[in-house]
């Protein structure tokens with residue numbers, strides 16, 4: 001085992017898969033230089049035919065990926081920000097997702113659409129969105145959202161080898177996160193949730209970066225005698241409801257946490273699946289925590305009122321347990337992104353603030 | 355021909371925008387600016403030349419670079435509103451909700467598309483409205499070279515050409531799209547050639563020369579006001595700063611060489627115009643010093659105003675989404 005950053009884990013998966021299979025290539029905006037540096041070193045190794053910089057052309061990136069896939073290649077389309085999936089909605093949701101279905105099941109669509117996702121970066125509403133609800137909603141797309149370096153590498157390798165289109169989202173706040181990965185080759189199958197922390201009082205199903213927030217809250221509540229189980233589905237399609245049901249049978253209480261908008265978000269879908277499969281085991285109504293029903297405001301002050309915060313998760317856990325407890329200490333803690341530090345750590349920027 | 359007063363105004367705007375850029379860099383370093391800052395230093399002549407003499411009721415769309423600094427300031431939005439927005443204060447142009455998205459419809463500036471290239475089609479719509487209203491308004495839409503890769507440009511350009519909409523498309527070609535040289539993503543020497551497929555005039559102009567930019571836009575604007583339809587103007591310039599402040603400065607996978615940048619630092623649009631006006635006798639050294647001092651005072655006062663302004667009240671979130 002060795003310790004790597006999340007972004008290095010992605011980089012390793014790309015390097016290994018491009019080496020293993022000559023039909024794998026990557027293209028998008030600035031993949032040679034790497035605005036998010038997970039593509040660093042690819043151009044030097046594989047050259048200009050397999051590492052291609054495009055203009056700002058999301059429709060062509062997403063659509064050309066479909067074309068190249070139909071013609072026998074395995075493209076990785078890097079879209080930089082998941083917000084731009086909305087630009088390429090036709091190519092991703094109407095072509096990649098539907099053409100195998102509508103064209104006699106003979107077409108292979110081995111595409112990975114990858115992009116950074118999520119907020120807490122105090123940027124604008126068109127660079128901070130979470131789109132997992134839209135993707136999970138669209139039949140025909142796989143979706144993987146890793147939360148550790150181990151998962152990032154293993155899931156990306158599986159995504160590249162999959163013959164269906166996979167949306168692969170990396171959260172901006174996880175890029176610098178460190179974790180262990182094995183030296184030897186490994187992949188992680190889709191549709192297998194991971195119990196990130198075992199517990200007996202309540203099940204928290206958390207998606208993407210919310211896993212980290214939930215683990216933080218779970219550890220704090222542990223000190224106060226509450227045992228929280230945190231489950232990371234890792235892929236939303238396919239979705240491993242069985243692992244969650246097993247947990248619910250044990251804890252009898254569920255909180256679901258997601259960064260996307262509450263209304264019609266994945267929390268509603270997951271909650272309903274639990275209702276259908278494990279209603280008889282529930283001792284309390286399911287609680288959910290997600291973003292408020294509005295775009296994500298830019299600036300220093302308002303984002304925290306829209307995106308889920310640790311005290312929101314703690315409050316939901318206490319509510320589902322029917323407990324009253326002082327969590328005012330948690331309210332002081334803010335989830336924020338020190339861009340200057342993070343991008344400094346990644347070698348993207350060097351700004352000395354005074 | 356520009357009058358002496360007009361030349362002074364162009365020069366003053368160049369200086370104001372340059373000083374505002376310096377305040378923004380300071381704001382990044384002190385941690386007051388929320389988010390990043392993409393300096394437009396060295397490219398100011400494009401926006402300033404294009405927009406200084408627009409009518410207040412004309413519409414503008416601007417590049418992400420500088421977050422509109424070279425167009426919204428000449429158009430009339432106050433530096434106070436600009437800086438306060440970047441400090442995310444409630445006195446900002448968007449009440450601290452937009453940050454780098456400065457907007458004010460009173461000055462015909464509806465904002466900036468975060469997904470670049472989203473503006474082209476909106477500009478087409480404003481062109482439709484301007485034509486219907488028949489008051490001689492124009493739409494000036496300036497975007498970066500990389501942004502012209504978006505298919506939205508084709509759809510908007512076609513619509514504008516078909517319906518002779520009063521739009522001037524500007525390309526601010528600074529020869530880079532983040533780390534990618536424009537020559538790698540555009541197959542021809544001139545992006546102005548894009549115009550010909552749509553049957554509109556396409557002009558190349560020296561983007562370091564504020565007068566040349568002004569004249570090219572003036573011709574296109576008059577044509578648009580007269581109902582003769584859109585034009586496209588490519589301004590050749592160069593990004594001397596990294597993509598965003600403090601970012602590593604790459605070209606493709608390697609680093610950009612200082613030798614490449616240097617000749618362009620010498621072609622600084624503010625210095626070039628200043629030398630010219632001094633030579634022409636339009637400006638004296640005393641004028642230069644005064645304009646500098648006044649611009650610094652204006653920007654420093656605006657910075658103080660922004661710093662002292664309160665943060666937005668979270669209650670605002672309850673009202674912002676819908677009118678009722």
Ligand SMILES: Cc1ncc(C[n+]2csc(CCOP(=O)(O)OP(=O)(O)O)c2C)c(N)n1
Pocket residue numbers: 029056058080084087417418419468469470471497498499500501502528530531532593597
């Ligand atoms: C649709 C879209 N794709 C990608 C981005 C990310 N991005 C921000 S600035 C930029 C480069 C813009 O290049 P250009 O238009 O030449 O403007 P410049 O930065 O050179 O001023 C990119 C790719 C974006 N904001 N929107």
Ligand SMILES: [Mg+2]
Pocket residue numbers: 498499500526527528529530531532
């Ligand atoms: Mg450019």
